[in-house]
Amino acid sequence: MKSRHILSSFLATSLLLTGTSAMAAATAPATDAPQRIASDVFLNQINVDNIYNDVAYLAKAPREAGTNAEYQAALYIKGKFDQFGYTTTLQRFTIWKNYIAAGVDSHDKNKPFELNQNKVVNVNKATDADLKNVDLKGMYAMITPGGTPIKEKIKKVMKKGAIGVMMLDTSFQGIDKEGKQLVKQDSETANIQKQVEDTVELKSIGVDAYYYSYNVIAKLAPNSTSNLNEIVIAGAHHDSVPNGPGANDDASGTATVIELARVMALTTRDTEVRFCTFGSEELGILGSNAYVNTLTTDEISRTIGEFQLDMVGSPNAGSLIMYTVDGYKNVVTDLGATAAAKLYTVIPYGKLGRSDHEPFYKKGIPAALFIYAPVEPQYHTAQDTIANISKTRLSQTARIVGDSLYQITSPSTPSFKTYKNFFTPVNYSFENRPVQ
Ligand code: BES
Ligand code: ZN
Secondary structure, three states, rough: OOHOOOOOOOHHHHHHHHHHHHHHHHHOOOOOOOOOOOHHHHHHHOOOOHHHHHHHHHOOOOOOOOOOHHHHHHHHHHHHHHHOOOEEEEEEEEEEEEEEOOOOOOOOOOOOOOHHHHHEEEEEOOOOOOOOOOOOOOOOEEEEOOOOOOOHHHHHHOOOOOOOOEOOOOOOEEEEOOEOOOOOOHHHHHHHHHHHHHHHHHHHEEEHHHHHHEEEEEEEEOOOOOOOOEEEEEEEEEEOOOOOOOHHHHHHHHHHHHHHHHHOOOOOOOOOEEEEEEEEOOOOOOHHHHHHHHHHHHHHEEEEEEEOOOOOOOOOOOOEEEEEEOOOOOOOHHHHHHHHHHHHOOOOOOOOOOOOHHHHHHOOEEEEEEEOOOOOOOOOOOOHHHHHHOHHHHHHHHHHHHHHHHOOOOOOOHHHHHHHHHOOOOOOOOOOOOOO
16 A cells, blocks of 8 residues: 555655645545645644744743753643643653752762662651661661751761761652642752751751652654554753753754644654653753653664754754764654755754763664754853744754654655665765864
């Protein structure tokens, strides 16, 4: 059935189907699959104002990993995906951030805290009963908020030889351990820093807090009579650095992913699509790492590619490039280059990690980072605002990645595991372009 519709390349496919949808319908082959809109009709549904408005909305303030602002951004994104008909989950994961590291076992405040599970003892609320039979020498004591004031708990565990204290900071997040929103904020942990600083005897202990960060994962099942049992992913990160609103890094990628999710739901697909926005990228690519670790081996083997969109809207950066972790072409760059050549001009590929495509690559999934490089002077500053966002650039990236997704999910193309057999990518070359 598919073979009747196979064309030498999807460049030819899109040229053939250029024109009105009525024309496309008249020339389309007889098939039991639902009629699919033509590539240009699909692309015309992408509305750059939606992307721009979402960048403006998300970039009103910083969305630092683990903060309420990041959580609210995740809820906003989830709301959009839900509205478009996706099955959406908020995936919670734990991150560690240094609160105070005064003295013993302090660590680099600029690095996310790497927890050595073997050094942590859970002492609950540090009641006498909780502490009765535990050996805390050289250990971090994990304390649950509530009960005795935090100061007293710290004193108690220190007496037993603890070198550090850890706790969940729910203060600004306003959520409980199950992720449910609390009406009232947790005042105990809100004041922990002050209390510890006020308590001279406690100055020789490291105090860390753990925080919740979230990924937003939206899935859409194939809706064509043929189902290839394959998955394609487009991703971005919704967190920002603490000191800037991250309009380009990476509200631009996040808003583009949202709009692509909207238009992809309007077409016919034989491939499952997943739109993901990750938390805590700026802390060390933590969210996407947490996500790939939840994928089963079956899901990994069915995933044909990940398109990562990061910093895709600044007029002050260089031109569009696709970076792979190993510096080799893959199905994602082949699709991206071909779509770009058809719609605009051919784009190169290069070698770079430093974003959420890395964990996918490490699991053996073809992945590439779409970014404009060298990056703009506003990168990771308070000037990374909506004032430095170009609708033209947002639109170009959305159309290039959108066309790639349209082609890869089309019921007229066979399994992308064997894509080399029917699709000849355009010629595009490696460029050793500095990113900064
Ligand atoms: N959007 C950037 C990616 C990037 C790559 C910017 C290269 C500039 C040059 C990303 O959000 C980022 O800043 N990543 C961190 C990753 C680190 C925390 C592991 C980086 O590159 O410093
Ligand atoms: Zn980024």
